[in-house]
Amino acid sequence: MTTTRRHVLALTAALAVSSPGLALAQAKLKVAAIYTVPFEQQWVSRIHKALKAAEARGEIEYKASENVANADYERVMREYATAGNQLVLGESFAVEAAARKVAKDFPKVSFLMGSSGKPQAPNFAVFDNYIQEPAYLTGMIAGGMTKTNKIGMVGGFPIPEVNRLMHAFMAGAKETNPKVEFTVTFINSWFDPPKAKEAAFAMIDKGADILYAERFGVSDAAKEKGKLAIGNVINTQDKYPETVIASALWNMEPTVDLAIKTVKEGKFKADDYGKYSMMKYKGSELAPLGTFEKKVPPEIVTKVKAKEADILAGKFTVKVNDTAPKSTAK
Structure with a gap:
């Protein structure tokens, strides 16, 4: 039994080295969110709910900060990006310039932010409540x-x-x-x-x-x-x-679930996710x-x-x- 177990572990390690994509697919995606208001506030509660549902399904590891002051937003974004989170969400309306600056500094991290502005290549996607x-x-x-x-x-x-x-x-x-x-x-x-x-x-x-x-x-x-x-x-x-x-x-589930899927597949890019808030989707x-x-x-x-x-x-x-x-x- 010990020999067999050793062989299985060795094979798993070899597969992870030769196929890093397989190892990534098995690992949970690390997702973080930054909110300037409490979790229960209407707008933010919908994003939080969709992410908690993905967490409950076992798809992601989810961390979030609420009541983040505008002056602290950039710092918190950088902390989450540095901590190895692969997808960062939030509402960047009052901190647009700072949020886009952080995205430029972390090109390998995917950002999906509530914004009235346009997407910013290669990794800053936007969404909005087109309801x-x-x-x-x-x-x-x-x-x-x-x-x-x-x-x-x-x-x-x-x-x-x-x-x-x-x-x-x-x-x-x-x-x-x-x-x-x-x-x-x-x-x-x-x-x-x-x-x-x-x-x-x-x-x-x-x-x-x-x-x-x-x-x-x-x-x-x-x-x-x-x-x-x-x-x-x-x-x-x-x-x-x-x-x-x-x-x-x-x-927010259609928007959040699509973002998680594209990050997992390595296909996330600077898109406008706004349409996924409409009744058709x-x-x-x-x-x-x-x-x-x-x-x-x-x-x-x-x-x-x-x-x-x-x-x-x-x-x-x-x-x-x-x-x-x-x-x-x-």
Whole structure:
């Protein structure tokens, strides 16, 4: 038995030397992520969830840092790259120049970063939350549900990633209700629930009976005042069963899984992964109506389902508008 075991070990070692690709395929991919906000923040939670799923499947070794200050971002990126991580993910919007500089200094490491910019050869790929399609559908629902024809919208910052979803939502609401008016406010923070809540209260005081919850805190205000809300990126209806009507969900699994696959195959390059957030690739979807299934008017449900089918069939394209949305309420 000892001799046989020795032969097997010797053969395995010989194969690893002669076929390094085989040894690499057997080893777990080392993946790291850097987040400027807590893991539970909407945007980041979707990336974290997809990576944790890959970790649970045994595909990757995963390490992550949350609440990293912009000033520390470059240092943390370099630490992860130096530590032998083969794939590094994060959101580089506020640290674009520094992140791209790190990628240049580590050409053998693959970087996939949330970014409004273009890919940077050879190893800096980008992704974005192109979930304007389900955002349009949630707008259609909101337009059909409002009684006051006034909708309040609270966002983090007026950047393309937020603007395009708000515009899509507004266009959807206008389709089912041309009379609807919008009040738009940005709280200039990615994670400040109390501030978002106060902004939502102000909108409710002005007559808004539905709130677009681009940030945490908005649904709390709606719940306290007996109003309704539309979710974004994640589905929070389980926490607000009488408040959140519907949500535009972002699924990062198609993006993350493709990146892991290409790194493992040695084929990763500076691509734009943005399209994998669209409904066609299952990167986004309209959340089930759940507790509101019987509360949304049947004619609105029919219109939404027809529009969803047209989007998936390529018959209808939701316009991407990255400019800052403006209030239309008088």
